[in-house]
Amino acid sequence: MAKVIIIGAGGVGAVVAHKCAQVESVFTDILLASRTEDKCKAIAAQIERPIRTARVDADNVAELTALLQAEQPDLVINVALPYQDLSIMDACLNAGVDYLDTANYEPLDTAKFEYKWQWAYQDKFAAAGLTALLGSGFDPGATNVFTTYLAKHYFDEVEELDIIDVNGGDHGYPFATNFNPEINIREVSAECRHWENGEFVTTPPMSKMARFECPEAVGSYNIYRMYHEELESLSKHFPTLRRAQFWMSFGDSYLKHLEVLENVGMTGIEPVEFQGQQIVPIQFLAKLLPDPSTLGPRTKGRTCIGCIVRGKKDGRERVMYLYNICDHEACYREVQSQAISYTTGVPAMIGAKMLLEGHWKRPGVWNMEQCDPDPFMEDMNRYGLPWTVVELDPGFRLDVHKGQDL
Structure with a gap:
């Protein structure tokens, strides 16, 4: 074809x-x-x-x-x-x-x-x-479609969006990234931006944390608010959104290593001179870290990524949660890659x-x-990423605490 x-x-x-x-x-x-x-x-x-x-x-x-x-x-x-x-x-x-x-x-x-x-x-x-x-x-991608699917089938108007990305996998390394190290570290260490009342609000990276209990016994994880690009397009294409936030899980070991690396300048993107050559610290760091494509055989556990949307249907407040759970070991068996x-x-x-x-x-x-x-x-259901949608109690709110500024 x-x-x-x-x-x-x-x-x-x-x-x-x-x-x-x-x-x-x-x-x-x-x-x-x-x-x-x-x-x-x-x-x-x-x-x-x-x-x-x-x-x-x-x-x-x-x-x-x-x-x-x-x-x-x-x-x-x-x-x-x-x-x-x-x-x-x-x-x-x-x-x-x-x-x-x-x-x-x-x-x-x-x-x-x-x-x-x-x-x-x-x-x-x-x-x-x-x-x-x-x-x-x-994310971006499926999370954008999740939001649109919920808006189309469950709401007359969407008002709040929380995208929650939890990786419950364990690869055994004290510090490694699950995709390109340079992109991952630049993304995580960037200033946080979330959408609120018609504009983006900037806060320090990782300065807001919540504890989230994933469904289907995936586990309970600390999730941190950060900026992710789908917020830009979703806030543009859903003008009724009053608030939109992106949350991702990080373990204590990852955050401690990242904090130290930032403090010593290893996450910098500006070239520095070293022994007569110009090198970019974060690119050099990426060469030292495990190649994400090699993590598949080592990684166990599951991911849980989804969208919680709050809005109105027939004049009544409603909260829906649409998510996918993916198993690292099952992915490796199918395509020799982690989740x-x-x-x-x-x-x-x-x-x-x-x-x-x-x-x-x-x-x-x-x-x-x-x-x-x-x-x-x-x-998504047909090709390996089955999803589930559930209705939450209208009183549901993420329990947000101060995180740790990077």
């Missing part, structure tokens, strides 16, 4: 390749491309169905354009680094190819998670008759399927919550 090029051969790229290969009726031709083709070949060797590989520098627009023009794919699935989003979008425009990613663009020299650079491509993609789907991972990569890679495949099947195909640049949630939610 369709040819796709997957750009990026990290943990998420591996999951996307595995999951696309499982849906042969849609993804009839798969090319996995990366700056290091050997990584692509290693992933391809894990997959029973043949997929092709190629080397490409995603920072080089001309090189990537040439590959797209030669291959003429129906869609590019971008699971490379967020720094490369714009160069890949430019190449897609040059070659006339639809585009999908899992995380918004971030400038290399500024820790800013914003959609403004990609939203600026709206007219270009619309004029070219091409679709760009932004943030088709889990963090799995929960990002599966929605990327489903978002691609939505475009290729025509459900979400329309010219322009779109966030996930702007699309019909129902077919995506059906495929």
Whole structure:
């Protein structure tokens, strides 16, 4: 039915390749491309169905354009680094190819998670008759769709949103990140922003904490308020939202290591001179930490990611909780990857399927919550991320405490 090029051969790229290969009726031709083709070949060797590989520098627009023009794919699935989003979008425009990613663009020299650079491509993609789907991972991605699904089926008006991301997995390391270390640490150490009464309010990172009891015996965890990019698009597309917050769980060991690393300057993004060379501390740190793609065999436990929405239905206050629980060891058995990569890679495949099947195909640049949630939610159940929706007592509130400023 369709040819796709997957750009990026990290943990998420591996999951996307595995999951696309499982849906042969849609993804009839798969090319996995990366700056290091050997990584692509290693992933391809894990997959029973043949997929092709190629080397490409995603920072080089001309090189990537040439590959797209030669291959003429129906869609590019971008699971490379967020720094490369714009160069890949430019190449897609040059070659006339639809585009999908899992995380918004971030400038290399500024820790800013914003959609403004990609939203600026709206007219270009619309004029070219091409679709760009932004943030088709889990958060952002599935959480955006969860919010839209709840708004469509359970509310007349949504007023408050809490996105809660709990990783109950244990990989055995005192400090490691479950996805790209540089992106993870920049994200976690950035100032917190949450939406309240029509504007973003800035607070120190990790300065608010709550204790959250996950359903289905996943456990009780400390969750910390932080900024995440889906808040920007959701607050724009749901104008009735009075408050929107993002929460993520962190263990004491992770936070202590991060605090020390920040205090000694190892999370810095500005170059420093060392022995006559310019190095970026956080990039050097990333080289010292375990490769996230190697964590699969070691990681046990489950994730619990979902959305709590408060609003009104027929004039009555209502609180709904929609969530997914994912098992690290089950993910590894299926695709040789831990659940963090799995929960990002599966929605990327489903978002691609939505475009290729025509459900979400329309010219322009779109966030996930702007699309019909129902077919995506059906495929979440079908392809490995089953979800549950429950109604909470209207009196439910997160028990928020002071956290620890980083």
